[in-house]
Amino acid sequence: MLSCRFFPLFLLLAFIVITTGISPSSYLSGEDKARLKKVFDHAWAQKDLSNVHYSLAGYNLLGITDVPDAPNTCKFLQSNLEAVTEVEAIFHAFSAAAGLKSCPLKLSANQKQLLSNTLQSEETSVHNIFQAFEASKLSGTPVDEAKLIKSLTSALKKDDNLLNLGLSFHVAAKLESDPKQFFERIEDAIVQADEVDGKFLQFEGGLSITGMIISGAYNLAAKMKTPPAITPDQAVKFANYFLSRKSVQTAKGAFYLLDAMKVLTVNNFHVPVSVTLASSLSIRDDTPWLRIRVTNLLGEALGPMKVVAESTKRLQDNAVVMSQTPFATVQGDQTLYELNMMKTSMTRGFYQLSVKVDPEKDGEKFVGNSGAIITVKVMSEMTLDPLELWVTDADGSVASNVLKATYPNKVGSVLEADDHQKVMAKFVVKDKRGGAPLVAHQAFVRLNRVGTSEEVIFVAEPDSSSKSYKFDLDVGAKEKTFGRQSGLYTMHLIIGDATISNPIEWELGNVNLEFRSGSGDQVKKSKFDEYKSKPEIKHMFREPEKRPSDVVANAFSLLVLVPLVLLLALWMKLGVNLSNFPLSLGAVGFHIGLGCIFGLYYVFWVQLDMFTTIKYLFGLAIVTFLCGNSVLAKVADERKKAGAAVDPVASKPGKVGH
Template identity: 45%
Template sequence: MARVLSVVALLAFAVVGQAVSPSTFVTSQDRARLKSVFEAAAPYPDTQSAYFSISGLKLLGAAIPNAQDACKQISKVIDGGNVASIYYAATAASALGNCKIEVPELRKTLTDAIKDDASVQDIVFAYLALKNLGLPVDDASTNKALLAALKTDDSPQSHGYAFLAAAELSGDVSKFVDNIEDVIAQADEVDDKYLQFEGGLFVTSLVVDGAYRLAEKTKKAPAVAQDKVLKFTNYFLSRKHVHQLKSAYHFLSVIKILTTNKFHVPVAVSRASPVAVTQAEPSVKVYVTDLLGGSLGEMTVTAESARHLGDDAVVLSKKQFTPVASDKSLFELNFLEAKPAKGFYKLTINVVPKKADPKLIGITGAEVEVKVTTKVSVENVEIGVADKDQATAAKTTRLVYPNKATNVLEADHHQKIVMKFQLKDKTTGQLLTAHQTFIRLTNLNTKEEIIFITEADTTLTNKFDLDVGASSKEFDSLSGKYSMELIVGDAVIENPFSWHLTDVSLTFPEGGETKPDKQSQYAKKPEIKHKFNEPEKRPPATVSLAFTGLVLLPLLILLILWIRIGVNVSNFPLSLSAVGFHVCLGAIFALYYCYWVQLNMFQTLRWLGIIAIPTFIFGNRLLSALASKRALWIAPVSVVEPVHFAIQSDHKRSRKHK
């Protein structure tokens, strides 16, 4: 039982190792690309661009072009009232070395930013800017302000900034150190291989970078498990192709700290040779480096196992790589010595430094994928024509690659074309099958192609039968001469080929000879021109006139009724608003008529929008005038009635007195 448990534990350890060990590093091509990103930022539009560009070039160890001009540009674009702008300018100037920034007007902005109610970012930027400018700063008050600000905003980004500042603070920074483990626990895991924070590369690099800088200050390893460090590393390396200035700087900064810190240095085991292992190139080569491609000293590199991905067969174990004399980081292993079958393999690799170094992590369970390829030969090729009812035996012809049959095969709709062949591994002599085995028939006149798939039986013999009559629809019943080719290909076959076997003459029941004017399927097709639907035919004029009369009939009835009941036309107000409103209203009815006979909907809506504006204005004023006039009519009644009532009361009183 104990033995079984040990095996299970070993397998679990191998799974963890293979999931998190880095398999790439920052190559010389990556460094050149990052350098071009940093150099392209000049001339600097703002201090942030200057900071990322200059600091990035410094991390690469590259010269900063036109350093004096860069210093002048920083002084021109700095915003004295913005803490972030001052921080970026001060840090960039410090990176340049011989660059001074005017201090007096900036000092007050920075000192005022260090307070309890300020944001973590402003406090950190102000503190680091004062340090870079060589100005005095109160570390105790900064420490207090940072802790107070973190109570308001405890996001990973804020903690990352706080770690960077705490790495420069004097005094007790234990509270910041204690926060590292809690912040790391908030990272999201992806595919059991990556760890990242919400916010992507910027936030993740900020936290990891700050945590290790703080660890360097306290000389105590950060509370981060090794497998988490490797998962963070995998995430950073997956983003190494960034082209944005800010992302490029943060990527390079965190990779640099993961390479130079004294606690956790991930080891990258990456394949240096092509993925295919062939007879000409039988060796698997791997690089064993740090994340920046640097040598880690003398190493013992061992292939713990090589497992076939198809059937899980293990073809080698405990096989040691040989160092390459020309490169201390390069190791090779003759993989074909184990005589592996063709296919894909996964090598599990362990690395042991000659001189023990506890800071190296990811040295066990690294995985490298390779594929073993082989050359194939095609043998026992037979092709011929047989009757569909198989009343007589097929007359077949043997072919030898790459020769073409001398005679043209002829088959009509009562016959079928038959073919069989075998593929053999040239190295082992064993029969095999390929993923892609096609028969392509191409009409020699129209160049149209039809492709069929061959199938292998239990004896690994590939067979192809073409029933000419049943396949007439696929050929469009197009009789004529066709070229017949065998196409063989596979991911693990070194010599894929296309072999012109023979020409065949096919005769279909419904078709005759190929028409010379028949266009190829690849020929230019006629242009497709969009045609709008034609308008429907209008009804006869009598119908239209009758309908128009019915529409106008209510208006005629209205006029007749006005004449009978009597309309006081003289009471129509001759004001601008009244005349304008009715004119606009009439214009709307006229527009509807135009829509009926000529305009389309979009034209009508455009004109209606124009007419509606004065209609609304005139109508509003007309209604206001009518409301005011009505108020004047009602007001005298309300005044006269009380007077009349008072007169009647006095008259009654006098009569009673008498």
Template identity: 45%
Template sequence: MKSNHKSILFFTTLACVVLSSPSQSLSSSTTLTASDRKRLEAVLEPGWQLTDLNLVTYAASGYKHLGLKVPNSEAACSYVSGQAADTNANTEMLFLAASAAVYLGCPITASPHMKQTLTESISESSSLVEVYHAVLGLHRLKENIDTAKVLAVTQAILKKDDGVLNLGYAFHIGSVLSGDVSSLHSRIEDAVVQADEVDGRMLQFEGGLSITALVVDGAYKLSEAAKRPVPLRPEQAVKFANYLLSRKSVQLPKGVHYLLHALTMFTNNKYHVPVAISLASSVAVSAAQPSVQVSISDLMGNNIPGADVRVTAEQVTRDDDGQVLASSLQLTAVKDSKTLYELDAMALQPKRGFHQLSVTAAASDKRLVGNTKALLKFKVLTSISLERVEVGTADADQSSAPTLKEVVYGSKLAGGPLEADRHQKVLVRFQVKDTTSGKPTRVHQAFVRITHSSSKREIIFKADPEPSSVLYKFEMVVSASQPQFKGVSGLYSMELIIGDACISNPLRWNLADLNLNFPATKPTDSAEAAVDYTYKPKPEITHKFQEPTQRPSAFVSTTFTVLCLLPLVLLLVLWGKLGINVSNFPFSLSALGFHLGIGAIFGLFCFFWLQLNMFTTLRYLFMVGVFTFYCGNSMLSKIAAARKESSK
């Protein structure tokens, strides 16, 4: 029973939090701007050199969708007609030529050869892209198309390969056919479920921009041709739109062609028109610039359809504590603009800091999607002033009260430099006031910069707010700060630096000169520390290696050598006295080689101690070791074989 009460309490609390916090609907936060159009135009320009039919077609398509004038349309039309008249032209070239002619506004007449080439490509032995080129080519040449044959061929090819790319081609094929194309329309859902979601905001197909734009564009066009609803939810349409806009920096003419085709489709179809809601003004508002401007447009940057567009600020909330400053505020249209709306944010008397604006753009057009509760961020700037600024010194051991002098902002401490030695500490106290509210405030950055007058070497300290008051305080004990100053005494300037992301007048104020007296240090160290190395090469660092240890005297080294050789001498003496049993020694080349190798290894170690380095020793040891290993293995094998023979 107790657990049930806890569960009810938990879900009640969760519901309260959800209801009290502003919800965000998925929407597009960017659009095709004027700078984007200029950049895309530059990508398409090489097509007008009239050297490649692909580039000419992509350039003609892009210029049409951007509403640009073709630089030399007559020459372009002549070039396209010449390419179409080529008797060696294949299906793809004829498709490109027919498409370019339509985009340029100079349709070409299909010759018998062109009709034959395109018609023969509509067969089950062709790939679906060839069928796509053939069908779309015939359509753009305004020739009759055998719908039944095309549908049968398309379905047969899809049975072999129904990948996303082939489905995209099939959608475009179906969009230009007359009659019942429901069999192709039913495949749209099969394609959509294969889309990958990115960050919960975008949908894309594997293969990138071209495939995604081809499939989405084809799905909407096929739905219109079939006169059936497109099987995409509004949020899916917005996610596909977001992906397309994320690729507006494409650098290839082919990508520009597919991108503009899809974006144009999203601005003019019967089902979904995504709305782009973005901040058009600066992210900062202040008393000088009190309004937040919001852009409401379609994906191409044009005004959204409908003459009764109403833009509403659902909520204006403060980020710090989530307080709702206002709700259901109507934004006013900016004069001489069809896409801009503004809200006087400063009229809400917001505090300094970051805020969120939830925007909804409503209209009678039911096709609009992504137009509700789009979250935009802005920040409120206020100006600040410094008051109650005091500078002085005090005994480091706090044996006496500090001596402080008040300084007015903009002036400098009167009476000459402030003197401080190792027995004292430097104090700075000040208050930061918000000029809008007239109340003390805190800032993100408050620093005191102390700069040497001659070397320009600077040390920066942080000024911290006192917990129990509204004052900022800086303390520097001179003796404890000696390492930071490298013990360099002399005249310093003391600056106060105030900064914050939400203030309009960051401050830098040279409030006093400071004469610091540190205990005497080595003259060389002090002189080196006082040199200003700003924009200058520092002195070269010279490494001093440790001197090798002096060798012992000849007597000591000789005595040590004799002591090391005594066990060997003792061994030889005992061998001579007892006799050496060499009856089991196998007198063979392998045995001789093994013992010579062992001796060579010991000799090599002796040379290592005397004159060789480690790398040379290892190189020789590898060669000697291989020889010794081979001989030792052979010797032991023969000994084992001899023992086995004698035991029989």
């Protein structure tokens, strides 16, 4: 049968590109940008101030200048601004209008006063200060920066969480005054980033907060003309996080994603370099060129680059087969570079390239440009020597004539074999390029019973001594595998490998197998019907035990009633005093409840099950308990009153005579 030990090897077929370093391994492609545009389109249709704001800002970041239905959108913003009395709504309205070519908005006197009060009050939150500041800047309203800085500083002292720090960076980046005190807080924010798998950095709160902090930090650094407190490796890890969130589905998240990625492509301190595979994973003799794409995070060219494969390692034995191999620039595309992988006649297998990218100018700002890992596979064609096929006795003493076949032809005649014989085959797989024998990951023989869909598969094992494959089918030993179904079977040889470019399925011919008769139908049912639906399993509770006879049951019932009869007889002989029985609702209810409980026990004995009995007993017990408690309380109260009504006899001490 087909061995399971070969299955993991086929997983290599799904192994396309591996990056073991932290260098970005993707970028925002055209398909990604088109999908983000659909996110903005969907939010745009909702006609909500915040969604219109983020959609318009996202369109601008995507380079879309023709905004759909711009005149009506402007009217929508103007009509909503007139009745606005909240800072947040004013902020969204003016931010959205900034994304239109021509959409003038005017603030009322009350709205101007609202913005001014918000910026100058020391009780205002950082969030409101940011929105009021942005709205003032966009509307052309003057801002008292001294009071603004005082308010912002006071708000940060009260709450300097990550969101507030990010917002303060954006405000400080647009101040005319010295924002040094806010610039120094960048380090306080960065140290709070969470690292994931050694490749990603993000802040608690997700994409929006992470994008806001990173874009604000680099914008503030640009104003200060000083690198932010972010290391090159951290910049790359933040870039990897943004690339992993390309599938964001909200307009706000998409805006902050594009804003952060835009900042990471235009700043003067850290620009992550993305090295991705641009050609097929498979390298063949007819397609020997490996192409890679070198871009920024937005898929844009970075200018002239010197691209070198520092090392090319064969994964099979970790041998370095090439080192310091330069890539050539592809004419007509500044982002593509190519390398002829077959220049050194590489053998088939998987190879790992460590790529380094050196810009010709402004190289200091590029990060993640060294140690980018690209994995490819070199494939080759295989050839088969003429296959030999024969039948021999189980002990190998007598063999039939050897039949030979050359791929893709069949053998000349039908083989005959019974359960005392073996079907044998031998073949050699060779590499077409060098002619050397090779071992394929998968080599097996399939036998299909003619006229049915039944098939049996056997592994062809390689022989290390002769460098060939052998197939050995002991018909008698495998009769259960075939279900003892005699008849004509078609033989197929199937060979495949992740690094073989021409896998084959070769119909070798027919073989007539004869098995012992008599049990074929039974074995067939157990072998070939194992995947059919099984009979329904019906679960049944244990049947109740047989009740005793009526005589035994009645006699036992009488014995149980004897103590009760004896009790009643003694009461009648001694006399029953009912004078102290309180005629109250509680007393009557208690005794009735007690009697009902005894009656319930009797019904449980003859008819009810335990769960139903417990349900009824729960209700009766509550009533009986309440009534009994009332009776006992009343009896105790009466005894207390009776004791107080009786005068106590005073005992006087006698005098002792002398």
